[in-house]
Amino acid sequence: MNKIVAAVLFFAGSWQAVYAQQDSVMLDQIYRVSFEEGKAYDNLRYLTKRIGHRIAGSAKAEEAVDWSKSLMDSMAFDRVYLQEVDVPFWDRGAPEVAYLTDTKEPLQVLALGGSVATPKEGLKAEVLEVELLSELRQHGDAVRGKIVFVNKPWDESIVETGVAYGLNSSQRSRGPAEAAKLGAIAYLFRSLSSSAIDDYPHTGGTRYVAGIDSIPAIAISAVSAQKLSAALKKGAHSQVFLRNSSAWKGTVKTHNLIAEWQGTEHPDKIITIGGHIDSWDVGEGAHDNGTGTMGTLDAIRTLMALGYKPRHTIRLVFYMNEENGVHGAVQYGERAKARSEKMVAAIESDAGGFAPRGFDIKASAAAVAWIQQQWKPLFEHKFWVSRFLQGSPGVDSGVWGEYFPQTVMFNFRPDPHRYFDIHHTAKDVFEAVDRRELQSGVAALASLLYLVDQQVEHIQQ
Amino acid sequence: MNKIVAAVLFFAGSWQAVYAQQDSVMLDQIYRVSFEEGKAYDNLRYLTKRIGHRIAGSAKAEEAVDWSKSLMDSMAFDRVYLQEVDVPFWDRGAPEVAYLTDTKEPLQVLALGGSVATPKEGLKAEVLEVELLSELRQHGDAVRGKIVFVNKPWDESIVETGVAYGLNSSQRSRGPAEAAKLGAIAYLFRSLSSSAIDDYPHTGGTRYVAGIDSIPAIAISAVSAQKLSAALKKGAHSQVFLRNSSAWKGTVKTHNLIAEWQGTEHPDKIITIGGHIDSWDVGEGAHDNGTGTMGTLDAIRTLMALGYKPRHTIRLVFYMNEENGVHGAVQYGERAKARSEKMVAAIESDAGGFAPRGFDIKASAAAVAWIQQQWKPLFEHKFWVSRFLQGSPGVDSGVWGEYFPQTVMFNFRPDPHRYFDIHHTAKDVFEAVDRRELQSGVAALASLLYLVDQQVEHIQQ
Numbered sequence: 001m002n003k004i005v006a007a008v009l010f011f012a013g014s015w016q017a018v019y020a021q022q023d024s025v026m027l028d029q030i031y032r033v034s035f036e037e038g039k040a041y042d043n044l045r046y047l048t049k050r051i052g053h054r055i056a057g058s059a060k061a062e063e064a065v066d067w068s069k070s071l072m073d074s075m076a077f078d079r080v081y082l083q084e085v086d087v088p089f090w091d092r093g094a095p096e097v098a099y100l101t102d103t104k105e106p107l108q109v110l111a112l113g114g115s116v117a118t119p120k121e122g123l124k125a126e127v128l129e130v131e132l133l134s135e136l137r138q139h140g141d142a143v144r145g146k147i148v149f150v151n152k153p154w155d156e157s158i159v160e161t162g163v164a165y166g167l168n169s170s171q172r173s174r175g176p177a178e179a180a181k182l183g184a185i186a187y188l189f190r191s192l193s194s195s196a197i198d199d200y201p202h203t204g205g206t207r208y209v210a211g212i213d214s215i216p217a218i219a220i221s222a223v224s225a226q227k228l229s230a231a232l233k234k235g236a237h238s239q240v241f242l243r244n245s246s247a248w249k250g251t252v253k254t255h256n257l258i259a260e261w262q263g264t265e266h267p268d269k270i271i272t273i274g275g276h277i278d279s280w281d282v283g284e285g286a287h288d289n290g291t292g293t294m295g296t297l298d299a300i301r302t303l304m305a306l307g308y309k310p311r312h313t314i315r316l317v318f319y320m321n322e323e324n325g326v327h328g329a330v331q332y333g334e335r336a337k338a339r340s341e342k343m344v345a346a347i348e349s350d351a352g353g354f355a356p357r358g359f360d361i362k363a364s365a366a367a368v369a370w371i372q373q374q375w376k377p378l379f380e381h382k383f384w385v386s387r388f389l390q391g392s393p394g395v396d397s398g399v400w401g402e403y404f405p406q407t408v409m410f411n412f413r414p415d416p417h418r419y420f421d422i423h424h425t426a427k428d429v430f431e432a433v434d435r436r437e438l439q440s441g442v443a444a445l446a447s448l449l450y451l452v453d454q455q456v457e458h459i460q461q
Numbered sequence: 462m463n464k465i466v467a468a469v470l471f472f473a474g475s476w477q478a479v480y481a482q483q484d485s486v487m488l489d490q491i492y493r494v495s496f497e498e499g500k501a502y503d504n505l506r507y508l509t510k511r512i513g514h515r516i517a518g519s520a521k522a523e524e525a526v527d528w529s530k531s532l533m534d535s536m537a538f539d540r541v542y543l544q545e546v547d548v549p550f551w552d553r554g555a556p557e558v559a560y561l562t563d564t565k566e567p568l569q570v571l572a573l574g575g576s577v578a579t580p581k582e583g584l585k586a587e588v589l590e591v592e593l594l595s596e597l598r599q600h601g602d603a604v605r606g607k608i609v610f611v612n613k614p615w616d617e618s619i620v621e622t623g624v625a626y627g628l629n630s631s632q633r634s635r636g637p638a639e640a641a642k643l644g645a646i647a648y649l650f651r652s653l654s655s656s657a658i659d660d661y662p663h664t665g666g667t668r669y670v671a672g673i674d675s676i677p678a679i680a681i682s683a684v685s686a687q688k689l690s691a692a693l694k695k696g697a698h699s700q701v702f703l704r705n706s707s708a709w710k711g712t713v714k715t716h717n718l719i720a721e722w723q724g725t726e727h728p729d730k731i732i733t734i735g736g737h738i739d740s741w742d743v744g745e746g747a748h749d750n751g752t753g754t755m756g757t758l759d760a761i762r763t764l765m766a767l768g769y770k771p772r773h774t775i776r777l778v779f780y781m782n783e784e785n786g787v788h789g790a791v792q793y794g795e796r797a798k799a800r801s802e803k804m805v806a807a808i809e810s811d812a813g814g815f816a817p818r819g820f821d822i823k824a825s826a827a828a829v830a831w832i833q834q835q836w837k838p839l840f841e842h843k844f845w846v847s848r849f850l851q852g853s854p855g856v857d858s859g860v861w862g863e864y865f866p867q868t869v870m871f872n873f874r875p876d877p878h879r880y881f882d883i884h885h886t887a888k889d890v891f892e893a894v895d896r897r898e899l900q901s902g903v904a905a906l907a908s909l910l911y912l913v914d915q916q917v918e919h920i921q922q
Contacts, residue, residue, distance in 0.1 A: 028618075031618050031620065032618035035617040035618045036617050036618060156496040156497050156897075157489075157492050157493035157496045157497060159492065159843065159844045159845050159901060160843070160845065161897075194897060195896065195897070197896065355816070355876050355878045357845060380847075381848075381850065382620065382621070383620045384620050384621065384818060384848070384876070384877070386841075386847045386848075387842075387845070387847075389842065415816050415845070415876065416845070417816045417895060417897045417898045417901060418895055418897065418898065421895075421897070434878060434879050434882075435656065435658065436617075436622075436655060436656070436878045436879065436882070437878045437879065440620060440878060
């Protein structure tokens with residue numbers, strides 16, 4: 001900028017306008033580089049098609065870490081390293097089998113992550129259908145020996161599908177123990193699916209409670225749930241056959257993957273960005289969370305391509321084991337705390353690679369208001385990114401953030417409409433990702449990272 | 462509402478808050494009905510899969526009108542009728558053929574709408590590549606006898622893809638005449654495609670100028686354009702073979718389709734909503750514009766399902782011939798003008814069925830500011846719809862709107878990332894539409910229609 005013009009603006013009290021103009025130019029460059037030279041889509045193709053799904057503790061998860069490390073090694077990071085993490089390894093075993101015994105009509109199911117197996121030969125029992133776990137108690141002894149079937153439809157009217165997911169996800173995690181306490185022999189859970197028009201079951205984590213029997217816990221597709229419910233309405237004593245062979249296979253040594261780009265001004269102050277590298281063991285982990293890892297990596301690549309020099313140290317973290325234990329984030333947080341690291345801000349991407357809509361922000365109301373006033377106008381009209389609301393951090397940041405309650409956290413929010421249609425299913429594949437949407441998200445992440453690095457002093461609590 | 466509460470709020474000067482609360486409850490109901498009982502997706506399946514593409518003047522276009530009329534007849538409209546429209550009928554004829562003559566390597570092409578045919582046996586000529594029509598003149602006599610190839614890449618960095626489309630669409634419409642003026646024998650135009658990673662050509666309208674030769678005008682896919690450009694860099698005298706057999710086939714009588722839901726308070730004042738029912742003659746016309754017609758129809762069905770009684774007459778219009786002539790909108794406007802109809806507002810949907818983002822509004826700056834203050838908060842956080850900006854109306858409303866310059870116009874804006882990837886191609890099929898995104902748009906349209914009907918007095922110019 002012309003110095004005289006800058007001086008005039010300064011004396012007119014318009015420094016803010018000068019900065020905003022510089023930022024606007026930078027964002028234009030970021031968007032251009034991301035769309036025209038972005039590598040996230042090609043990298044995602046490799047991760048999904050050549051490596052595929054990668055549950056924590058599996059050889060594929062370790063392959064994903066090693067391959068991602070080779071990507072980072074080829075970039076201008078100052079340091080790339082593995083952080084050893086112990087994770088419990090859960091293995092699905094043979095494909096699940098489920099059907100109505102009367103008609104032999106198959107039901108589409110997937111064991112929930114962490115589920116124990118049925119007896120080798122499977123099990124067969126009558127089914128007790130409820131919508132809510134809270135109804136179970138009133139059935140008393142009728143629960144004993146049954147398969148408890150929790151058939152709560154998705155609340156389709158909620159546009160913010162993450163909220164609809166949250167309304168029912170505790171029935172997935174608490175269900176097996178609640179049902180077992182009353183004598184149930186298996187737990188059948190209607191998938192957390194925003195679409196009730198296809199037959200894909202959605203897996204996801206569940207848990208048991210010490211001292212209560214662990215019973216098989218299995219997700220059933222929305223369409224199969226409707227089919228089963230209809231059969232139960234016709235014949236209350238209809239039986240279902242279930243067989244799965246999943247099991248915990250002990251503890252495995254695996255890794256978080258970390259890359260650092262040293263700050264020029266505050267090398268000891270750290271801004272983290274990243275997401276989890278593991279996935280469930282179905283589909284290809286494309287939107288969950290291939291887009292989050294390949295997207296945040298590409299956001300940094302974009303800033304590097306523009307010759308940017310960060311003020312703070314930017315640390316890219318690929319967390320291991322978000323899906324079934326969050327051990328990576330816990331161990332990352334413990335070590336960062338032990339080293340008294342200075343975490344000034346954190347950005348996480350773990351909600352898919354759809355068109356970017358904004359960020360949920362864990363910060364003071366004043367900081368969020370400042371962001372809405374200063375940063376939102378840079379994104380809103382030109383780049384169609386307009387949500388900058390106070391909210392929760394991502395799962396991994398939220399876990400390690402317990403050690404760093406002052407850290408300002410940003411949770412990337414892409415469009416929510418399609419995410420829970422494919423989440424934790426065989427449909428979460430590369431083809432479900434659109435290149436423009438993904439690179440638009442990369443640009444939004446890179447822009448936010450730039451703004452945080454430049455102006456984090458304004459939003460600290 | 463409790464009358465005493467209402468009175469208290471009134472005396473506290475809070476009528477605005479009371480209305481906003483009523484509106485908020487209404488929007489909740491609209492979203493619930495749209496997501497849970499919406500018919501747009503199923504209707505779209507019929508339109509795309511059973512009828513298919515439907516260029517104006519074709520039997521399929523008339524079948525689409527007749528079938529749509531049967532849908533409207535089954536609803537609680539007060540009047541459903543056809544409005545006769547004369548349209549010129551353009552027929553593509555046999556599939557186009559194009560290849561590099563040296564290598565016989567095929568090039569993926571589609572004649573532009575309105576194009577004349579090559580000689581029956583095709584034509585073969587050297588190719589002159591330019592990025593801009595404005596460069597042609599400097600080539601002077603070198604243009605004569607050549608195929609002019611306009612190879613301007615899409616500006617990928619623009620998130621609002623409609624703007625990128627607009628930057629180059631005049632080269633599609635003006636190109637054949639400009640090239641022919643300098644003696645070119647055919648016009649090859651790089652497709653207006655936001656994706657350069659697939660081999661689909663995009664058709665679209667072009668035009669000739671009286672007194673200048675009409676030469677074949679053909680769109681080439683982005684990938685084939687890159688291939689051709691590379692071949693020309695290797696051998697400047699490379700020739701291309703082109704054959705197409707498209708032709709204008711005279712004037713055909715066809716129809717706009719209109720349904721009216723009479724206003725209880727101002728039956729003479731009309732709010733129109735709708736979009737064009739014709740499509741190009743490739744793919745299935747799903748996003749362009751099956752979603753616009755089936756979506757606006759479903760918006761009205763949603764309000765009817767809620768027992769709503771409109772204050773103004775709501776007129777649903779399916780325009781014929783938006784794609785290659787806009788004759789339906791012109792004739793609609795002429796007749797409405799001749800009858801001195803009172804058009805208070807117009808809503809159009811013709812930008813796809815992706816996740817709804819907002820509306821461009823043709824109204825005074827003061828009216829738009831009022832909408833941003835009063836209506837935007839009803840949509841923004843809960844329903845993820847936040848763009849309410851001054852802008853241009855849709856093509857059909859814009860055309861008939863010339864007779865009604867005072868009419869406030871709303872142009873539905875779904876997410877723009879994917880639209881110009883599939884626009885006017887064989888990829889614009891039912892499978893490219895997501896049910897949640899479509900019904901979310903239906904809810905946004907129904908909500909806007911409700912608000913306009915209730916409060917249009919506040920936004921009239």
